[in-house]
Amino acid sequence: MADIIVSKFGGSSVxxxxxxxxxxxxxxxxxxxxxxxxxxxxxxKSSEQKITxxxxxxxxxxxxxxxxxxxxxxxxxxxAVIERFTEILQQLDISGEGIIEALKQDLxxxxxxxxxxxxxxxxxxxxxxxxxxxxxxxxxxxxxxxLPEDFGLLVSEQFLNASLLQEAYGNMQQLGGEKITVxxxxxxxxxxxxxxVFSRGGSDLTGGEIARGVHAASYENWTDVSGVFEAxxxxxxxxxxxxxxxxxxxxLLSSKGFNVFHLNAMLPCKERKIPIHIRNTNAPEEGxxxxxxxxxxxxxxxxxxxxxxxxxxxLEKDMLGEEIGFTADLLGILREFGIQTYHFPTDKDDIAVLxxxxxxxxxxxxxxxxxxQQLKPDFMDVVYNLSILTAVGLGLQGNxxxxxxxxxxxxxxxxxxxxxxxxxxxICFHIGVQQTVADDALKIxxxxxxx
Amino acid sequence: MADIIVSKFGGSSVxxxxxxxxxxxxxxxxxxxxxxxxxxxxxxKSSEQKITxxxxxxxxxxxxxxxxxxxxxxxxxxxAVIERFTEILQQLDISGEGIIEALKQDLxxxxxxxxxxxxxxxxxxxxxxxxxxxxxxxxxxxxxxxLPEDFGLLVSEQFLNASLLQEAYGNMQQLGGEKITVxxxxxxxxxxxxxxVFSRGGSDLTGGEIARGVHAASYENWTDVSGVFEAxxxxxxxxxxxxxxxxxxxxLLSSKGFNVFHLNAMLPCKERKIPIHIRNTNAPEEGxxxxxxxxxxxxxxxxxxxxxxxxxxxLEKDMLGEEIGFTADLLGILREFGIQTYHFPTDKDDIAVLxxxxxxxxxxxxxxxxxxQQLKPDFMDVVYNLSILTAVGLGLQGNxxxxxxxxxxxxxxxxxxxxxxxxxxxICFHIGVQQTVADDALKIxxxxxxx
Numbered sequence: 001m002a003d004i005i006v007s008k009f010g011g012s013s014v015x016x017x018x019x020x021x022x023x024x025x026x027x028x029x030x031x032x033x034x035x036x037x038x039x040x041x042x043x044x045k046s047s048e049q050k051i052t053x054x055x056x057x058x059x060x061x062x063x064x065x066x067x068x069x070x071x072x073x074x075x076x077x078x079x080a081v082i083e084r085f086t087e088i089l090q091q092l093d094i095s096g097e098g099i100i101e102a103l104k105q106d107l108x109x110x111x112x113x114x115x116x117x118x119x120x121x122x123x124x125x126x127x128x129x130x131x132x133x134x135x136x137x138x139x140x141x142x143x144x145x146x147l148p149e150d151f152g153l154l155v156s157e158q159f160l161n162a163s164l165l166q167e168a169y170g171n172m173q174q175l176g177g178e179k180i181t182v183x184x185x186x187x188x189x190x191x192x193x194x195x196x197v198f199s200r201g202g203s204d205l206t207g208g209e210i211a212r213g214v215h216a217a218s219y220e221n222w223t224d225v226s227g228v229f230e231a232x233x234x235x236x237x238x239x240x241x242x243x244x245x246x247x248x249x250x251x252l253l254s255s256k257g258f259n260v261f262h263l264n265a266m267l268p269c270k271e272r273k274i275p276i277h278i279r280n281t282n283a284p285e286e287g288x289x290x291x292x293x294x295x296x297x298x299x300x301x302x303x304x305x306x307x308x309x310x311x312x313x314x315l316e317k318d319m320l321g322e323e324i325g326f327t328a329d330l331l332g333i334l335r336e337f338g339i340q341t342y343h344f345p346t347d348k349d350d351i352a353v354l355x356x357x358x359x360x361x362x363x364x365x366x367x368x369x370x371x372x373q374q375l376k377p378d379f380m381d382v383v384y385n386l387s388i389l390t391a392v393g394l395g396l397q398g399n400x401x402x403x404x405x406x407x408x409x410x411x412x413x414x415x416x417x418x419x420x421x422x423x424x425x426x427i428c429f430h431i432g433v434q435q436t437v438a439d440d441a442l443k444i445x446x447x448x449x450x451x
Numbered sequence: 452m453a454d455i456i457v458s459k460f461g462g463s464s465v466x467x468x469x470x471x472x473x474x475x476x477x478x479x480x481x482x483x484x485x486x487x488x489x490x491x492x493x494x495x496k497s498s499e500q501k502i503t504x505x506x507x508x509x510x511x512x513x514x515x516x517x518x519x520x521x522x523x524x525x526x527x528x529x530x531a532v533i534e535r536f537t538e539i540l541q542q543l544d545i546s547g548e549g550i551i552e553a554l555k556q557d558l559x560x561x562x563x564x565x566x567x568x569x570x571x572x573x574x575x576x577x578x579x580x581x582x583x584x585x586x587x588x589x590x591x592x593x594x595x596x597x598l599p600e601d602f603g604l605l606v607s608e609q610f611l612n613a614s615l616l617q618e619a620y621g622n623m624q625q626l627g628g629e630k631i632t633v634x635x636x637x638x639x640x641x642x643x644x645x646x647x648v649f650s651r652g653g654s655d656l657t658g659g660e661i662a663r664g665v666h667a668a669s670y671e672n673w674t675d676v677s678g679v680f681e682a683x684x685x686x687x688x689x690x691x692x693x694x695x696x697x698x699x700x701x702x703l704l705s706s707k708g709f710n711v712f713h714l715n716a717m718l719p720c721k722e723r724k725i726p727i728h729i730r731n732t733n734a735p736e737e738g739x740x741x742x743x744x745x746x747x748x749x750x751x752x753x754x755x756x757x758x759x760x761x762x763x764x765x766l767e768k769d770m771l772g773e774e775i776g777f778t779a780d781l782l783g784i785l786r787e788f789g790i791q792t793y794h795f796p797t798d799k800d801d802i803a804v805l806x807x808x809x810x811x812x813x814x815x816x817x818x819x820x821x822x823x824q825q826l827k828p829d830f831m832d833v834v835y836n837l838s839i840l841t842a843v844g845l846g847l848q849g850n851x852x853x854x855x856x857x858x859x860x861x862x863x864x865x866x867x868x869x870x871x872x873x874x875x876x877x878i879c880f881h882i883g884v885q886q887t888v889a890d891d892a893l894k895i896x897x898x899x900x901x902x
Contacts (some may be wrong), residue, residue, distance in 0.1 A: 325782070327857060331776070331779035400861065400862050407854060411851050415852045420873035
């Protein structure tokens with residue numbers, strides 16, 4: 001385990017000069033922070049578009065914003081990107097020699113198709129890393145930029161959904177010397193040297209893969225929130241950041257509505273048991289959340305997640321339970337329709353499958369017809385607008401008091417419960433309620449289980 | 452709705468002369484009991500074999516008992532059948548003219564294959580019905596035998612797993628006149644007049660189908676227990692018969708371990724909303740259990756069932772939850788192996804499928820190999836010897852107090868809970884525990900929810 005921390009800073013952490021100065025102070029504070037992975041600049045005002053969206057707009061000839069019912073010409077997007085980087089350079093008070101010229105040239109690139117989209121989309125990270133490295137140097141740090149094309153962050157040729165090649169790990173050994181290396185996230189290069197990007201949110205993945213490649217002591221993920229909260233702080237203002245979580249817990253929470261960084265990005269760290277530390281660039285004094293391979297739980301429940309827009313498809317059929325494979329057939333049909341399923345309680349004569357309600361849009365009539373023709377249920381119903389509240393915690397193992405507390409509290413508040421499940425893995429349980437009462441239910445569960 | 456009750460008497464209710472005299476008194480007591488369906492004589496001593504088993508033994512040339520590691524020659528089985536019916540005739544003090552001769556001739560029948568097995572297996576019901584009809588007449592009742600071959604209880608040509616043909620319903624209109632008709636259960640005749648039997652337990656089906664065919668006011672199912680109990684009375688001595696249950700409730704209870712009569716046999720009555728009344732021939736003064744199409748619940752839980760020998764197959768795989776269709780694939784494999792599944796909780800990175808443990812015998816190694824090759828889980832485990840306790844009651848709808856009470860009571864008794872589920876249909880919930888503590892858990896749940 002090298003004594004290196006890989007620190008990844010998200011879009012809001014590097015959105016403007018003021019934020020980049022915070023990044024500098026954070027990096028300076030711990031000499032182990034020798035690999036810094038950066039995103040493209042995020043929004044610096046909520047009114048403006050993200051740099052990366054402008055870049056997609058340029059790449060797609062104006063389609064990108066049109067899809068969002070905005071009309072921004074390509075020329076305006078180019079201008080916005082150039083002005084934004086120019087402004088950052090000026091505010092950081094560095095020359096950035098040649099940077100704006102190179103950027104302009106890149107924006108006029110002649111690539112076509114996916115290669116074009118990948119190349120242009122990656123420019124936000126690319127130029128931001130170059131600017132930040134130069135700023136670090138100008139302010140007296142031993143720093144350099146480490147571009148994927150230079151050190152060989154090799155990826156597959158799926159230009160818009162690339163995956164890392166094994167050789168890349170070896171090439172990463174060049175990183176993490178005495179100097180601080182600033183690496184742009186989100187993209188790599190193919191063996192023939194062309195730019196390809198990870199799926200969006202992929203700067204997190206760059207950070208995770210590099211942490212794995214250099215056997216980092218930890219992977220810091222700096223954002224604009226102070227970690228993973230016990231519950232959505234917009235609904236539960238007293239919710240705090242969870243200090244320590246296992247990979248298993250965070251995955252359960254995020255699958256049920258917690259909005260944390262890209263799950264895929266955790267896998268490289270999980271495999272090598274490298275802890276991930278989620279921290280707030282705007283409040284580095286706060287402890288944040290550490291995601292670990294294992295921990296000893298001191299409490300029952302660490303967090304309550306909420307997943308909205310769940311529907312259930314309910315089928316009744318006499319002797320259904322005797323038909324081996326009925327459920328498999330049903331799930332096969334749902335797969336064919338591309339519908340994500342969450343949970344499948346089944347009984348003798350009925351089965352209820354919870355699904356992502358949005359997946360039913362436009363498909364529900366065909367789906368009903370298909371199920372009726374193939375499975376011939378006696379009765380079929382689709383119920384919409386459920387919310388699933390999920391309590392997660394290693395401390396739930398072999399401990400049924402929390403679910404009793406949860407159900408008692410909801411009962412006392414007269415909140416009807418649509419569904420209850422605690423699975424054999426037993427580090428979480430799920431309670432389904434009508435979406436209209438989900439705000440209240442979340443608050444009640446938080447207070448009963450954590451607060 | 453005709454003013455007829457179809458009364459079916461099971462094997463123990465017609466096992467000997469004393470029992471048949473009880474049947475006579477029951478039939479006499481209510482003039483609506485004009486169709487009486489009878490089983491073959493059951494064991495009259497626990498040491499002896501059932502008539503129908505002897506008949507299977509004759510049909511299979513001694514194989515039937517050999518499969519049960521008994522050695523009873525065909526000649527002995529023939530003798531046992533003849534002696535038993537002779538004894539019943541003598542004790543009922545009727546001549547039964549020609550009956551024993553006809554029986555002897557039937558036992559020597561020259562049919563082969565499934566036709567032979569079906570014909571011989573049906574002889575217990577056939578001759579019992581003839582004897583009981585004659586006894587009814589001899590004791591002054593207006594009665595006659597109604598044989599499937601005479602009134603046309605037509606069935607398909609699957610000789611050992613026959614199903615009723617639509618025409619049979621029309622033919623049943625001949626039954627239920629002024630006279631009491633005694634009908635042998637379990638068999639019908641094909642269009643070409645050959646005997647074919649329902650799957651075993653099929654006398655219940657004969658009764659249910661006839662109740663449907665004659666639009667009976669109710670279908671009485673007379674047994675040696677006083678109805679459906681709230682919980683297994685061997686474990687919970689204070690458990691009482693449940694007075695009223697819906698079809699839905701009984702199906703849920705019986706799917707989770709309640710041993711009531713053949714579920715298939717309920718379908719004809721359920722379709723026509725004919726109530727089924729389960730009663731005790733040995734205690735006709737007791738109310739028994741009425742199974743109805745609907746009812747207004749006065750309580751939360753009506754019964755707690757217990758299903759043993761449940762195993763769960765647990766799989767972990769990173770990003771499993773993102774793979775649409777992973778569960779469908781898993782269930783497809785289980786179907787291919789003929790393994791019955793009960794319940795499928797699933798989470799982001801894991802899935803646990805509850806299965807009938809007996810189905811895994813001999814198949815588990817191949818199944819593991821197959822799952823590992825096809826689904827490539829990161830981790831796979833099979834946990835054996837779970838019991839699923841299921842609380843059922845219409846009154847559970849929108850009412851979560853019972854599950855809170857159940858979990859609190861188990862918690863207080865320090866019984867670890869492996870699994871909890873209350874499905875959206877919500878008239879039952881399931882609690883999984885280790886089989887070793889299931890006796891205690893059942894008692895605790897009974898006392899917390901019902902007793």
